[in-house]
Amino acid sequence: MGSMQLQLHPTLLAHSSTFRPKYIRSSIDRQALFNRIAPVYDNLNDLFSLGQHRIWKRMTISWTGAKVGDRVLDVCCGSGDLSFLLSEKVGSGGKVTGLDFSKEQLLIASSRQDSKNNFRNINWVEGDALNLPFDDGCFDAITMGYGLRNVIDRHKAMQEIQRVLKAGSTVSILDFNKSNDPLTSSTMEWMIDNVVVPVASGYGLSEEYRYLKSSIREFLTGKELEKLALEVGFSTARHYEINGGSMGCLVAKR
Numbered sequence: 001m002g003s004m005q006l007q008l009h010p011t012l013l014a015h016s017s018t019f020r021p022k023y024i025r026s027s028i029d030r031q032a033l034f035n036r037i038a039p040v041y042d043n044l045n046d047l048f049s050l051g052q053h054r055i056w057k058r059m060t061i062s063w064t065g066a067k068v069g070d071r072v073l074d075v076c077c078g079s080g081d082l083s084f085l086l087s088e089k090v091g092s093g094g095k096v097t098g099l100d101f102s103k104e105q106l107l108i109a110s111s112r113q114d115s116k117n118n119f120r121n122i123n124w125v126e127g128d129a130l131n132l133p134f135d136d137g138c139f140d141a142i143t144m145g146y147g148l149r150n151v152i153d154r155h156k157a158m159q160e161i162q163r164v165l166k167a168g169s170t171v172s173i174l175d176f177n178k179s180n181d182p183l184t185s186s187t188m189e190w191m192i193d194n195v196v197v198p199v200a201s202g203y204g205l206s207e208e209y210r211y212l213k214s215s216i217r218e219f220l221t222g223k224e225l226e227k228l229a230l231e232v233g234f235s236t237a238r239h240y241e242i243n244g245g246s247m248g249c250l251v252a253k254r
């Protein structure tokens with residue numbers, strides 16, 4: 001996973017003067033956003049969460065029930081954090097597919113894989129979570145880390161995950177929690193306004209990280225996520241709040 005020192009990627013400066021959409025609503029806008037933040041994404045996650053996101057991701061993996069030899073999928077894999085954890089879990093006899101529509105994020109994931117001799121069981125696919133290029137029922141486990149809140153059609157994304165998951169298998173979906181507790185939600189919004197966005201502005205990425213706040217506000221609560229999973233055909237669905245209710249993981253079985 002990423003080291004702590006922060007380097008400013010040369011192409012980032014080039015982007016800083018480009019047009020910034022006021023609302024990051026379309027798929028194209030979001031794809032461009034994640035391309036722009038790719039060079040600093042891992043390091044800023046470590047900084048903003050004080051490394052805690054690594055724990056949340058390990059919990060996400062543990063809830064999938066993935067085991068040695070499994071064929072597994074990481075949807076919206078980004079720079080590959082969950083894919084690398086899945087790679088360790090399924091071992092050399094298993095197969096991991098990391099899918100994302102951001103070329104820049106996949107380049108980071110691939111460069112991290114190349115820098116380590118292991119993780120040879122991962123392949124990276126540039127594709128759309130809303131139209132997964134895989135056959136029905138072909139994965140033993142699926143993860144999605146901070147992806148469901150960012151796709152423009154959550155129902156379609158959940159339908160696609162349910163379609164490609166084997167019967168009796170599990171998806172584990174980590175994201176921010178849209179908390180019903182006013183203190184939790186106001187604390188998170190304070191963090192974004194007063195820590196996250198000011199630091200991100202140092203990289204010309206204030207709007208990209210300000211988007212976090214609106215995306216959490218427009219997300220679904222844990223109960224609504226459970227309902228969505230059952231609506232698209234999962235047999236069971238549970239949403240677990242973690243880290244004081246700031247994050248959550250939806251665990252659904254097909």
Ligand SMILES: C/C(=C\Cc1cc(O)c2ccccc2c1O)CCC[C@H](C)CCC[C@H](C)CCCC(C)C
Pocket residue numbers: 037041045048049053146149150184185187188191196208209211212215243244245246
């Ligand atoms: C790993 C984290 C964020 C990933 C991430 C997800 C997105 O959708 C983005 C969209 C646009 C830009 C960036 C991202 C992005 O990085 C977590 C990062 C840490 C949080 C920003 C801050 C965490 C605050 C603490 C958990 C404090 C909670 C206090 C209280 C319990 C509420």
Ligand SMILES: C[S@@+](CC[C@H](N)C(=O)[O-])C[C@H]1O[C@@H](n2cnc3c(N)ncnc32)[C@H](O)[C@@H]1O
Pocket residue numbers: 027030031034035075076077078079080081082099100101102105127128129130144145146147150151152
């Ligand atoms: C916040 S990042 C999460 C990356 C990684 N899963 C993690 O846990 O850090 C969200 C990712 O979702 C991807 N994404 C958003 N919408 C997508 C879509 N429709 N198809 C594929 N990837 C998508 C973005 O390109 C980005 O890499």
